[in-house]
């Protein structure tokens with residue numbers, strides 16, 4: 001099945017651009033840290049620095065939420081945590097399944113950060129019969145034969161794929177057929193999904209490759225001090241946005257990308 005690709009408009013409902021949506025988790029992480037320290041208010045500059053984002057961009061992003069802060073006081077930390085959580089749909093519980101419980105799947109299952117952000121791991125699923133029933137992160141691994149019933153019984157709409165690349169499309173098709181409409185894909189392959197299904201892809205090796213690009217450029221700047229036409233060409237290269245227009249050094253692009 002699954003022949004089409006998801007085509008999403010650049011803006012979501014209520015006119016919030018996708019780029020703003022992608023930064024909301026960064027603000028939320030910084031705000032949660034402030035909230036844990038009982039900091040009541042924060043200026044746009046402080047919050048922008050903590051989130052690794054430019055402050056003008058932050059103010060523009062918050063204007064989409066209808067949050068403008070108070071001059072001389074800043075933003076109310078608790079209220080912003082609530083507002084962003086609500087916008088991201090985190091005020092409700094999201095049951096998630098992880099498929100492929102090898103090195104990566106087990107590490108994800110053991111990561112406490114999902115639950116604390118409203119993502120409850122409903123089940124861990126693997127095709128290896130030898131793994132069935134084995135506890136990982138306090139949950140018994142379930143066999144893929146049960147995939148459809150697990151999704152139906154738990155109302156799962158988000159699936160995480162951590163299988164080898166060769167199995168990922170088939171797993172994706174089964175998840176989608178069973179009712180999953182959002183997929184976080186760790187397998188190094190491009191998934192085809194029908195209209196209405198969102199896929200996000202995490203690829204740490206791509207992030208490393210972007211860092212390698214910057215390292216190479218830094219090393220080149222240190223060892224060669226070009227002059228004349230060479231200097232002009234080097235300056236033009238340095239002025240270009242980082243690979244694919246991503247803002248590498250600023251760090252405001254999460255290590256997850258649309259598939």
Ligand SMILES: NC(=O)c1ccc[n+]([C@@H]2O[C@H](COP(=O)([O-])OP(=O)(O)OC[C@H]3O[C@@H](n4cnc5c(N)ncnc54)[C@H](O)[C@@H]3O)[C@@H](O)[C@H]2O)c1
Nearest residue numbers: 100101102103104126127128163164165167187202203204
């Ligand atoms: N995105 C990243 O940054 C990143 C980082 C590390 C690994 N990976 C990828 O994540 C995947 C898993 O890596 P790993 O090191 O955990 O591998 P692994 O071999 O340790 O685990 C894979 C697991 O998937 C299970 N599996 C195989 N076919 C399946 C199927 N059809 N349905 C359900 N389960 C199935 C296997 O039984 C195994 O337990 C690989 O595709 C790897 O390339 C991605």
